[in-house]
Amino acid sequence: MAMTKTKKQKKLVNYSKWGYFFIAPFFIVYTVFALIPLLNTFYYSFFELYTVGINDVKGPFFVGFDNYVEVVTKFKFFQYLGNTMIMWVMGFVPQILVSLLLALWFTSLRLKIKGQKFFKTVIYMPNLIMASAFAMLFFALFSKGGPVNLYLVEKGIIPEAIDFLTSVGWTRSLVAFMNFLMWFGNTTILLMAGIMGIDQSLIEAAQIDGARASQTFFRVILPLLTPILIFVIITSMIGGVQMFDIPQILTNGNGAPNNTTMTLVMSLNQHLVSKNFGMAGAISVLMFIFTMMLGGIVLKITMGDNKIKKINTTPKKNGKGGRK
């Protein structure tokens, strides 16, 4: 008996070495193409290193935190962070409200919405569209001589063509609207899974006790949904910080009008293209710190809080949840 046990243990140890073999490719590639570059980025954020003209490289000279000071003062880090956040909020507020409403409707046993498959397919579709092509399409549609202006003028809704892309409000709104369109379907489906994860008997109990729809929502569903809502908010914010393709293509990379739609990654991209590596490094590190702070919150929610039920699109128990 004792013999077999040690034998078995030995066998287990033998096999367990295979684990390294299976995870090796991932870790080797990650180290080479992501970890070392990340450390390299940190390193260069403390050096002055830029290129004048085509190939005249200046530096690297160690400058301490000078790059960070310059990024914040001369290159308006906080203004670009502000732009990014404003456009994110403008898209996200309608997104979360519409998604919550749709998720409630789709899961409502009272409403029994028909054609859910169709609606879900349609509202998720923009998420897969190439963001740069989508921005290019909106640029063409909303340009001064574009179809939107042509139509509105022809129908007499506006007296003359609006130059959408020279107005701060319009340009930001277009970016926000595109972000909204691309993401509200995704959020709806996440929230639906969250609502279906809630024990239906709690909702039924509230209804039997005579709670109105609004009471059921605010007193039962919303509190149970809070962890998932926070998860959605923070992950969307992390995505928002990385906003690039849409404003880049829509404004041709210049953040027009007057840098009001310039996002952080757009300015990072500018420094990378012009080979001003010290500045690019400093922006990257600041972005990294900001994202890690947000990420810490996500990790705390997803790992620490047991209240989140395992999200699954398949309905819980006896098929409740009102699809079909």
Next chain:
Amino acid sequence: MSEVIKQKKLIDPNNIDRRGKESKFRLYVSRVVSYLVLAFLTFICIFPFVMLIVNATKSHTAITQGFDLIPGTRFILNFQNMIDHDNMPVLSALVNSLFIATVSASLTTYFSAMTAYGIHTYAFKFKNAAFTFILFIMMIPAQVSTLGFLNLIAQMNLKDSFIPLIVPAVASPAVFYYIKQYMQSILPHEVIESARADGAGEFRIFNTIVLPMIKPAIAVQAIFSFVFSWNNYFVPNLVISSKEKKTIPLLIAQLRNADYASFDMGQIYMMICIAILPILVVYLFLSRYIISGITAGSVKG
């Protein structure tokens, strides 16, 4: 008997609110409102693409004169013009994008599955450390290490090459996490043990037994990886410089960049169509699997 019926009525959610006609009327109104809102959202999701396709069938003059929904007859001509355009290597960009996206998707799914299997099956010393590490790096945005990445590929002489666009796909934390979750729900250790008893090697067990078992997860992630790579603009824009190596998003940017004014509007809409339609068509066929793939793995239980 009558009690059973009464109970049934109680449970039926339509009868819980027993305010009779008023309640029925309210239900009717909220149904109408919800369908109207859904119809509106459907409209704004679809209409931009309808405008895109309609305009791609028209001539430049027809597009600049006004908008209507009647398709033109120049779809094929616009397509032909776009392909023949000297500064826009559309065909080679299509081939490049297709190649990069296909290879990336294959690498991502195969090696993520391998990593997930390694962590799922074996009890090695750094197993938990490795898992926590991958969860942690999942949140680091790719853009923040781009500077170092560009330095690295310059040193490796890989500028203007497809390798930096393909090989990093091997290490994809999000895909790993999804497949790991899937394995947890579907792959019992007994299967592996019985395969071992039959004398199969570890690597062979993974390739011939485990991979077929996790096919659905692989398929979903392959689609997402393909779409991500196809749509990717940020990194290719900084890596690729020569005309014949450009991918589709780079041509879109080029279209917006210097050439916009010099282009026939029909061709511009056609170019956007070329970028979007392949994904749209695939999506229409596979939407069921894609939508069910969104939620699983996004929140840990």
